Amino acid sequence: ELKVEQNPLFLSMQEGKNYTIYCNYSTTSDRLYWYRQDPGKSLESLFVLLSNGAVKQEGRLMASLDTKARLSTLHITAAVHDLSATYFCVASGTYKYIFGTGTRLKVLA
Amino acid sequence: GAVVSQHPSWVICKSGTSVKIECRSLDFQATTMFWYRQFPKQSLMLMATSNEGSKATYEQGVEKDKFLINHASLTLSTLTVTSAHPEDSSFYICSVQGLTGQGATDTQYFGPGTRLTVL
Numbered sequence: 696e697l698k699v700e701q702n703p704l705f706l707s708m709q710e711g712k713n714y715t716i717y718c719n720y721s722t723t724s725d726r727l728y729w730y731r732q733d734p735g736k737s738l739e740s741l742f743v744l745l746s747n748g749a750v751k752q753e754g755r756l757m758a759s760l761d762t763k764a765r766l767s768t769l770h771i772t773a774a775v776h777d778l779s780a781t782y783f784c785v786a787s788g789t790y791k792y793i794f795g796t797g798t799r800l801k802v803l804a
Numbered sequence: 805g806a807v808v809s810q811h812p813s814w815v816i817c818k819s820g821t822s823v824k825i826e827c828r829s830l831d832f833q834a835t836t837m838f839w840y841r842q843f844p845k846q847s848l849m850l851m852a853t854s855n856e857g858s859k860a861t862y863e864q865g866v867e868k869d870k871f872l873i874n875h876a877s878l879t880l881s882t883l884t885v886t887s888a889h890p891e892d893s894s895f896y897i898c899s900v901q902g903l904t905g906q907g908a909t910d911t912q913y914f915g916p917g918t919r920l921t922v923l
């Protein structure tokens with residue numbers, strides 16, 4: 696059974712700092728997704744990672760995938776307040792999404 | 805990606821009433837639709853998967869007689885919460901999956917969600 700764990704669950708950081716969110720999944724996954732959710736809103740797609748070694752960057756966020764370690768990371772560079780949200784890692788297995796626990800990020804001015 | 809709408813955005817109802825939530829895929833042939841629920845500060849929990857023209861497949865622990873799902877066309881699925889109670893209050897999100905110009909894909913596109921409050 697595919698399980699997805701994220702860490703940390705909650706992250707408070709100062710503006711300008713860097714940090715990494717980790718996502719471990721338990722069995723082979725077809726794809727790995729990262730989503731952002733603002734309070735009271737639905738999910739916004741950030742990245743889709745398709746293969747081992749994949750790295751994608753958008754603004755201050757960079758996601759990577761290591762399928763051998765079953766690990767994906769979301770790296771935040773020079774955080775700004777606008778990045779405050781909950782971030783979900785999602786693994787795809789047999790056409791179903793398995794959601795991670797989510798990481799609530801709060802960036803302090 | 806696909807554009808997905810949900811209606812209503814939020815609903816408040818009395819305990820014992822039934823509530824229907826619509827999920828529409830506006831520009832995408834949704835062969836499969838998913839329904840999730842999300843409690844405050846928690847992750848999304850998959851409730852059921854529905855394929856167009858077939859009965860929905862419910863996840864373990866989800867009562868199919870309470871959460872009725874209909875996926876009558878490639879653009880519309882409905883979730884009816886029957887005899888709603890306060891513990892059914894939650895954020896319900898649908899997603900669609902289906903065909904693009906490149907063929908079948910497992911990428912899901914999410915609707916904006918419906919907030920249900922049962923008094």
